[in-house]
Amino acid sequence: MSLALGAQEQAVAAGHDGTAMAMRIVVESAALLGAPRLIPIASAHIDGALYHGDSGTLFAERLVEGGARVAVRSTLNVGALDLMGCSRVRLEEPARGMARRMMEAYRKLGCEQSWTCAPYQAGHRPAQGTDVAWGESNAVVFCNSVLGARTNRYGDFLDIACAISGRAPDYGLHRVENRQARLVFDVSGLSASFLGSEIAWPVLGSLYGREVGNAVGVVTGVSHHPGEDALKAFGAAAASSGAVGLFHIAGVTPEAPDAETILVGGRPETVIHVTPEMAAKARAGLSTAITQTAIDAVAIGSPHLSSAEFDALERLIAGRRLHVPIYACTGRHVLTTLERNGQRKTLEASGVVIVADTCVVVTPILPELAGGVLMTNSGKFAQYAPGNTGYAVLYGSLADCVESAVIGKPFFTDIAA
Amino acid sequence: MSALAEILVPGRAGEGEALVLTAPISFWGGVDPQSGRIADVRHPQHGETIAGRVLFLPGTIGSSSASAVLMELVHNGHAPAALVLHEPDAILLLGLIVGREMGWRTPVALRLERDAFAAYRGRRVSVADDGALTTAI
DSSP states (O other): OOOOOOHHHHHHHHHHHHHHHHHHHHHHHHHHTTTTSSSOOOEEOOOOOOOSHHHHHHHHHHHEEEEEEEOOOOOOOOOOSOOSSSOOOOOOOOOOHHHHHHHHHHHTTBBBBBSSSOGTTTOOOOOOOOOOOBBBBHHHIIIIIIIIOOOOOOOOTHHHHHHHHHHEEEGGSSSSGGGGEEEEETTTTTTTHHTTTHHHHHHHHHHHHHHHHTTTTTEEEEOOOHHHHHHHHHHHHHHSSOOOOEEEEETTTTSSSSHHHGGGSSSSEEEEEHHHHHHHHHHTOOOOOOHHHHHHHEEEEEEOOHHHHOOOOHHHHHHOOOOSSSEEOOOOOHHHHHHHHHHHHHHHHTTTEEEEEETTSSSOSSSSOOTOEEESSSSSHHHHHHHHOOEEEEEOOOHHHHHHHHHHHHOOOOOOO | EEEEEEEEEEBBBBEEEEEEEEBBBOOOHHBBBBTTTOTTTTTTTTTOOOSSSEESSSOOSOOOTTTHHHHHHHHHTOOSEEEEEEHEEEEEHTTHHHHHHHHHBBBBBBOOOGGGGGGTTTTTEETTTTSSEEEEE
16 A cells, blocks of 8 residues: 655655654655555654664754754653752763753753653543554553553654654554454463562563564453553563553453453454463563572662552651662652652652652663662563663562662562462 | 565665574664664573674564664664564664664665575675675575
8 A cells, every 4th residue: 555645744745844854754654664644643752862872862953953843742751861860870971961962852842841651640641542653662552551542652753753743654553443452361360369469460561562472462350450550560561571552451441341342353363371370480581680699779660650659669668778779760740749748858768769750771870780680570670671781680579679678688578370 | 595575664785694583672672772782681692793784683572762773873883784574663664764864874674574584594695775685605
């Protein structure tokens, strides 16, 4: 199928300014993907403002020089610097300056200074059924699955190009027929105590991503809504171990009142019966540390912590002094609350390092430490920390992470799957 | 051995030793954007480099920043000599589309059936800008 553009889209693409460049990137992507047309979008979430090297800064500045501005509401994902000054980022010059220039360029393009990977908990919640262009794998999967808005997994640069042009390629998850499930991921074989535990969702997400790849599936066997933070953890883990852009949970997520409704033809092509052994293996696979005698740090907040998660953290620490630091990553939308209610002061007095606007796996914050061991309750941190920080990881619940940070050694409570 | 592959994103011709990945990879977090080394400790080709190689990719997973990592490798001279994928990758190939828009020299990206990848393992492969793949004996 060849791509048909409207007269206005063609006119914009033929120009020489930043808006023209953005439109050409959208058009080329649409052609590559076989999209028949472009569609208007209602909002964007931009993952492209994280510094990976000078090329991304030069691109953003080229758009600014060309006079481009976003045409729709656009929130920003994390950058490489903690602009709120809560934590110290060890990024040296000239990279530091280039990272700052990049963040500044996206501000000049008209993006909101949200700097969070959980924009959906910072007031950016597009309505069910609306087309949007979101980047960052966890934000994408949450937007599609939990909010029911429609986005593909927009890669860096296409997100801002869509935001400026106000258009996106009409393909993939924008089309209702592609949002139906082909497989069932049945967790009814797992114990109620495991499913009710905090680790269930990141562990199952990690398993789900590996099992389904980029297919759309529906999870069955979940008896009640596990809460938004659990769905956030499931999606983030699934989108880092696989290429998941949309999941459904029967009776929980908005497009799946029950499994039959969301399955193509009412029946699954494949059913994955999750066994306790599969869950146990997925849980073990989140850890890479060989020796389990000591830990050097705990990192939580991928995706960024909500206020409710900070409440749980404070409750679990219960005023104790930590032996190793807990790096707690969040956005400025939560930081404001923490400052207002005194939680920031209380947590920092215990030895928590609050990280705002960024996180410990995207920029150097953890001390450089050969053979370092990082404990986390995040399936996503567990996936990326070894490659990005050099630390080996140990995976455990938030409660276990806190106990381990207090004593400086790994502490695990057994939760049978 | 030779094949004529469909061009996914036009670019410069290249030649290099084939690197056939045996598992999908997340470029962000999986490939060092400064050097092209595979940094994902769980990946079967951990420690290999993609710089200057003809890279055969069975698929990509994970982060939507794959495009940024590939564009950075283009900009700093550590990109693969050519990329071979079994289907268009909506995220990764943006790194080439945007690199071209910036006026940088990007490697060609081709489409080839995944079953055909293994035959290129360990061989030196030339990729022409018309999509022709040939191996040196």
